[in-house]
Ligand SMILES: *[C@@H]1O[C@H](CO)[C@@H](O)[C@H](O)[C@H]1NC(C)=O
């Protein structure tokens with residue numbers, strides 16, 4: 001099967017998507033007509049049935065991407081730039097449809113999608129389109145004469161996209177991949193692939209040649225595994241769980257040593273010193289654990305507050321962070337959508353037990369919200385021991401673990417006491433302290449007096465078990481290109 005379906009978007013307006021795999025600029029059924037059933041996390045009801053890529057389909061997609069690469073790699077930079085900008089314009093034009101799909105499929109607030117995810121996506125495409133004619137090497141002098149380096153595209157690449165911010169994270173992979181001259185197969189998340197079905201339509205409308213962008217939904221264990229094993233996929237960029245990230249790396253080692261970049265989550269510390277602007281700290285720390293229901297890899301899920309302001313902070317944090325209007329993510333009155341699935345909700349709730357067992361004090365929440373959808377109350381624990389699982393493990397939900405600290409040294413040690421190192425936030429008005437602490441924290445990103453911004457021109461990625469490689473910014477281009485040295489003998 002591969003047919004069009006009509007879904008109810010924002011204000012009841014119809015959104016049409018095709019249910020097929022998008023290969024070679026066409027929607028096609030999967031081999032054996034395999035499908036995946038998609039639910040609406042706000043209601044638990046069946047939403048759509050989408051083609052599920054099998055191994056044979058991945059082979060087809062790779063063949064298509066390979067064929068496209070032979071001309072795309074030498075296409076004029078202006079051509080790549082023009083197409084990327086055309087796609088950005090179309091995403092802007094169809095923003096409400098994409099945001100509607102993210103709302104009904106991923107439970108993301110329509111307003112967040114419209115206000116953040118889509119503008120970020122558009123910005124990433126436009127930013128990287130500007131790099132298309134700046135993927136430059138160096139000119140070097142060597143004893144034999146001279147040399148230069150060329151930054152060349154890698155070839156057929158794959159991007160495995162997570163369910164938490166699917167469109168935006170797609171753009172983090174798609175944009176530098178295209179600017180550098182690669183072709184790419186995007187595997188959309190099995191829990192919420194609908195945005196990708198719409199994006200595929202826009203890819204055709206923008207005028208991309210067939211095979212430059214292939215978009216396939218499929219199970220991680222089938223389609224994701226097939227991409228990760230594929231001998232002719234030269235690079236794979238994955239955002240998702242640490243367990244799967246490790247498998248992907250091991251698979252690369254066992255197969256063709258494809259280049260792997262991984263973004264695997266975190267346990268972000270938000271550190272509030274007593275010299276901080278209290279209101280600002282409260283605003284950003286609350287946002288840091290409630291945006292997208294805490295289902296963001298940079299979530300500020302560990303909050304360390306200096307003992308002198310600790311009692312005041314937890315009282316005001318709880319008053320603020322416990323508030324939420326749960327409901328349909330399409331409605332502007334809703335401030336909190338569902339989490340992605342029943343499984344994920346159970347997993348989050350299992351940490352409530354663990355938090356109580358480890359002696360933490362439940363400040364608010366800790367329970368599911370009744371109803372058919374996968375809603376959960378904003379949850380926070382205070383006085384959490386550093387060794388408690390709720391302080392160490394990534395929960396990926398609206399779940400804050402709070403503890404106090406006395407000194408700067410103590411909080412640096414606590415912040416670094418994690419297997420993760422993705423993002424951290426520091427709140428202080430003392431400039432010297434800000435310099436010291438940002439330097440001492442092991443993380444790919446540290447924000448001062450704010451939390452979690454992502455900017456198209458600023459590299460993003462982790463250290464330690466948060467991953468390998470960078471997305472966004474010029475650094476991302478390095479991860480989507482390979483360097484060739486060309487040397488000329490002028491002497492003998
Ligand atoms: C897939 O579905 C199409 C249309 O319903 C049908 O003609 C075809 O036989 C099916 N193929 C397989 C392998 O089931």
Ligand SMILES: *[C@@H]1O[C@H](CO)[C@@H](O)[C@H](O)[C@H]1NC(C)=O
Nearest residue numbers: 409412413416439440441442
């Ligand atoms: C992080 O903190 C730990 C403990 O204080 C320290 O050993 C480590 O050197 C710190 N990391 C950096 C990059 O300073």
